[in-house]
Amino acid sequence: MRMFLLPIAALLTPASLLAETRPALSPPEIVAAAPASDWVRIAPADLLVMDLAPTAAGTPRRVVIQLLPAPFSQGWTGNIRKLAAARFWDGTAVVRVQDNYVTQWGDPDAEDKAKARKLPDGLAVMAESAYTVDQIDIQLAQFGEERTPESEAQWRKDLSSVKRAPPPDPRRNPDIIGTRTRSAPDGWHERDAYAPYVQFHAGWPLGTAGKKADARFWPVHCYGMVGAGRNMSPDTGTGAELYTVIGHAPRHLDRNIALVGRVIEGIEHLSSLPRGTGPLGFYETPQERTAITAVRLGTEFADLPGYEYLSTESTSFARYADARANRRDAFFIRPAGGADICNIPVPVRRAK
């Protein structure tokens, strides 16, 4: 039987580690103290760099997006790579800003057949079922195997043999368990309104259908996540029209629209734009739109900063998530005893 890493975020924090965190550090202090080994470099091939036209005062506006890794949304992210290579977005615009919801960009003339930009050849068309993947897909992708009946059977067998760490004893570890703490003593967050369970995996917030290792998974709509606009189902969108969340997490969109990544730098250039006054926050005149000058893959730059995220499988992340759920720093009077997954944003920074 082959060895493999259990890919489920084990947010288990031994009491001995928690003891070190007193006097209580704030979440940013915990992140600042994380060792270099807890940070994971994001490959330039997974970065999409969007330059908006500078502000009236001449300030540049660059937005950096991290694309979702395999096995998530690969049809859409493949299309996005083709669209960037074809310079599809150069000269397009931000067309919609709806307060407490989304900022959306793409070809303003997409709905007008006579004026719409030509899409590059060879874009994939995805089925609705691609909105979710299952644990088997994740395992196969990690090891570069094809999905066949034989490989699937083997992985199901392997997964079924995984021994999960037992949950910590609440009597011995009251800080992290508490009476109402729901923050992931065994890597599973309970009390989510939209999914049976939620968890972090390889740096991303996910919903999941069950605790079994082969349960279905899907990325969730937290602040800054980027998705592919679409028309009515069965259309699933091509990836040419993108949006990002600029308000309270619209989790009802989970499994209804494809997420393709998240903004890791420059979200303020999209979230602070004037709100559109048309239906759904679309701008009513072309003059209101913000022009997009260029969208490029990270691999096209010689001088792009490196970016890294705090490994969601690290002890530092476990401490950080626990501190978000149980604020013990001086400002707070009553720790909440829990946090929803979108209130635990995964720390991302420029590499040092």
Added chain:
Amino acid sequence: MRMFLLPIAALLTPASLLAETRPALSPPEIVAAAPASDWVRIAPADLLVMDLAPTAAGTPRRVVIQLLPAPFSQGWTGNIRKLAAARFWDGTAVVRVQDNYVTQWGDPDAEDKAKARKLPDGLAVMAESAYTVDQIDIQLAQFGEERTPESEAQWRKDLSSVKRAPPPDPRRNPDIIGTRTRSAPDGWHERDAYAPYVQFHAGWPLGTAGKKADARFWPVHCYGMVGAGRNMSPDTGTGAELYTVIGHAPRHLDRNIALVGRVIEGIEHLSSLPRGTGPLGFYETPQERTAITAVRLGTEFADLPGYEYLSTESTSFARYADARANRRDAFFIRPAGGADICNIPVPVRRAK
């Protein structure tokens, strides 16, 4: 024994009413179809009107805030009424805009004793315990009674005799219950990460410590809620420095800072401001701030529009909340089967 209205939002929707909603209406369609009797007028005395300096293009920017009603946060809202009457905020500014968190305004020189504006006399100083109130307070306030040992004993007796409606039978009412629906079959939302229970009461989203009728209640930090900034505890803030939520609900602030109301019109004038580049999103130079020209109570205007909210005790609201949790309109493929309380914003509109 006196009669009284059970003040707990009974979001119970009989199956006969649900049947009428097919073919499925979207949440805005349900709100648009609500009868006039389901809307509750907001008293001008509960409105705070803040005018920001017009934009560079001369566009006026007015923000309308509804103050929390009794028994919530009365010390702070009393102070806010005094501060508005004393013209305290005229000539102050928006001093902080932190992306995905808060916009904050007040006296930019508040921390500088030599330059700080003088606060009006007679402001109340609140204790931390004022962050929550209990059901007894709500009952007493509704009937204008003072809290005495005798009145409290009587109300506890009355409350204990309340018969709650039984939850609907899931087998007969699958649409609203479902297998994972957590949206309030009996008025209580489960699966909240921050409070044992959450519910709507008299138009406001509340957390509550238990299902018993005398349990403690508190307003929660959803998008657009307005709170009173403070320094380190035991300071609880005066109400002179205010903030509003412009990102994902920072529910960890619940019971740690006093909420005093919510923005009901013009939130975009606060959420689309440039983000501050100093620590915590404070502006680094006075030039970056947005000036506040005037803050007045609603009662000072002869021509202010009327505002009304959709009664959270109405059938229309029950339908709306259910539709937010179970999107059945054409765009959606998979209804979520639940919603967190901050993803069910209470509809507010100008009165017709």
